[in-house]
Amino acid sequence: MTKIAVLAGDGIGPEIVAQALKVLEALDVSFDFEPAPVGGAGYAVAGHPLPAATLALAQAADAVLFGAVGDWKYDTLPRELRPEQAILGLRKHLQLFANLRPAVLYAELASASSLKPEIVADLDILIVRELSGDIYFGQPRGIRLVLDGAFKDCREGFDTMRYSESEVRRIAQVAFQAAQKRSKRLTSVDKANVLETSQLWRETVIDVARDYPDVELSHLYVDNAAMQLVRAPKAFDVIVTGNLFGDILSDQAAMLTGSIGMLPSASLSAGHKGLYEPAHGSAPDIAGQDLANPLATILSAAMMLRYSLQQPQQADRIEAAVKKVLAQGLRTADIWTPGTHKVGTQAMGDAVVKALA
Ligand code: IPM
Numbered sequence: 001m002t003k004i005a006v007l008a009g010d011g012i013g014p015e016i017v018a019q020a021l022k023v024l025e026a027l028d029v030s031f032d033f034e035p036a037p038v039g040g041a042g043y044a045v046a047g048h049p050l051p052a053a054t055l056a057l058a059q060a061a062d063a064v065l066f067g068a069v070g071d072w073k074y075d076t077l078p079r080e081l082r083p084e085q086a087i088l089g090l091r092k093h094l095q096l097f098a099n100l101r102p103a104v105l106y107a108e109l110a111s112a113s114s115l116k117p118e119i120v121a122d123l124d125i126l127i128v129r130e131l132s133g134d135i136y137f138g139q140p141r142g143i144r145l146v147l148d149g150a151f152k153d154c155r156e157g158f159d160t161m162r163y164s165e166s167e168v169r170r171i172a173q174v175a176f177q178a179a180q181k182r183s184k185r186l187t188s189v190d191k192a193n194v195l196e197t198s199q200l201w202r203e204t205v206i207d208v209a210r211d212y213p214d215v216e217l218s219h220l221y222v223d224n225a226a227m228q229l230v231r232a233p234k235a236f237d238v239i240v241t242g243n244l245f246g247d248i249l250s251d252q253a254a255m256l257t258g259s260i261g262m263l264p265s266a267s268l269s270a271g272h273k274g275l276y277e278p279a280h281g282s283a284p285d286i287a288g289q290d291l292a293n294p295l296a297t298i299l300s301a302a303m304m305l306r307y308s309l310q311q312p313q314q315a316d317r318i319e320a321a322v323k324k325v326l327a328q329g330l331r332t333a334d335i336w337t338p339g340t341h342k343v344g345t346q347a348m349g350d351a352v353v354k355a356l357a
C-alpha cells in the first residue's frame with residue numbers, strides 16, 4: 001500500500017493537514033498514513049526538530065505530506081535546534097533538489113490580489129527553485145571574531161554561496177522539461193552581473209538549453225525579475241532560479257494570487273520521492289482557531305498524487321473540487337471579500353470533500 005509520512009508540524013500545521021487527509025480519504029485510493037512529529041513538535045517530544053524516527057519514516061515512505069514548522073516559543077533555541085532545521089534537514093537528506101511552486105490565480109479570487117485585476121487575471125506561473133544548494137547549505141559559514149579597523153575584536157557573520165555545474169544542470173533540466181509541458185518559455189533568474197555563482201549558473205543554463213531547442217530561454221537579474229513580477233507578471237511562464245532568490249521570488253509571486261494560503265508546493269528528488277507542503281508558514285498567531293486556509297495543503301496533496309503517486313486523475317479531481325468551492329463563494333478569512341461567504345478551516349475541508357462527489 002502507498003505509504004505517506006504525515007508530518008503536520010507546528011502552528012496551523014495539524015489543522016490544515018487534517019483537512020488534506022480528509023480529502024485524500026474521500027478518494028477511492030487506499031493510503032497508509034503514518035504520522036510523526038516534526039519541527040517544534042519534534043523538539044518537544046524528542047529534543048530535535050527532525051527526530052531520527054521521523055527522518056527514517058520519511059525515507060521509507062513513498063511521499064511526505066508536510067504541514068508547517070515554527071513557533072515563537074522556539075525562537076530562542078540555538079539554530080541547529082530550531083523548527084526550520086526540520087524542513088532543511090528533510091530537503092538535504094531526501095535530496096529534494098527541485099522545488100516546484102506554482103502561482104495560479106483562480107478567476108474567483110482576482111479581487112483578492114493587491115494588484116489590479118487586469119494585471120493578474122489568468123496568472124499562471126511556475127517557479128522552479130533549486131532547493132538543496134546555494135547559500136542555504138554552502139560551507140564555510142559561521143560567526144567568528146575578527147579585528148576591526150581600530151584593531152578591536154568584533155564579530156562577523158559569513159555564509160558561502162555555492163553552486164556546482166552538475167547542481168545547476170539538473171535543476172535546469174527539470175525547468176526545461178516543465179516549460180516543454182507548458183508554454184515553452186523559460187526565464188532563468190540570477191545575479192550574473194555581480195556573482196561568480198550566477199555567472200556559472202547562466203553559462204550552464206545556456207548549455208543545457210541546447211537539448212531543448214523548442215523552449216525559448218531568457219535571463220533576468222533578480223532585482224529586475226522582482227520588478228517585472230509586479231509590473232507585468234503574465235509575461236512569465238516558468239522561472240528557474242537558485243535557492244535564495246527562489247525563496248524570495250516565490251513569496252512575491254504567491255502574493256500576486258491574493259493569498260499565500262492558496263499555494264501548494266512540491267519538493268522532488270531524482271526519483272519519484274517528494275515532499276509536499278503549502279508555500280506558507282505555521283502562522284502561530286491563528287493556530288487552533290479554525291481560521292487557517294487549508295486549500296494550499298489540499299492542493300499540495302493533489303501535487304503528491306500527480307508527481308509521486310502517478311494518480312493524475314485523482315489530482316485533477318481535487319483541483320476541480322477546489323475550483324468548485326471557490327465558485328460557490330466559500331472563503332476562509334485570508335481570501336474573503338465582501339459578498340462571499342466566510343467559512344472556517346474545517347468547513348472548507350468538508351466543502352472540498354463534498355465537491356469531489
Ligand atoms: C520556504 C521557507 C523555508 C525556506 C524556511 C522555513 C527554512 O521559507 O520553504 O520557503 O527558506 O526555504
Ligand code: MN
Nearest residue numbers: 247248250251
Ligand atoms: Mn520561503
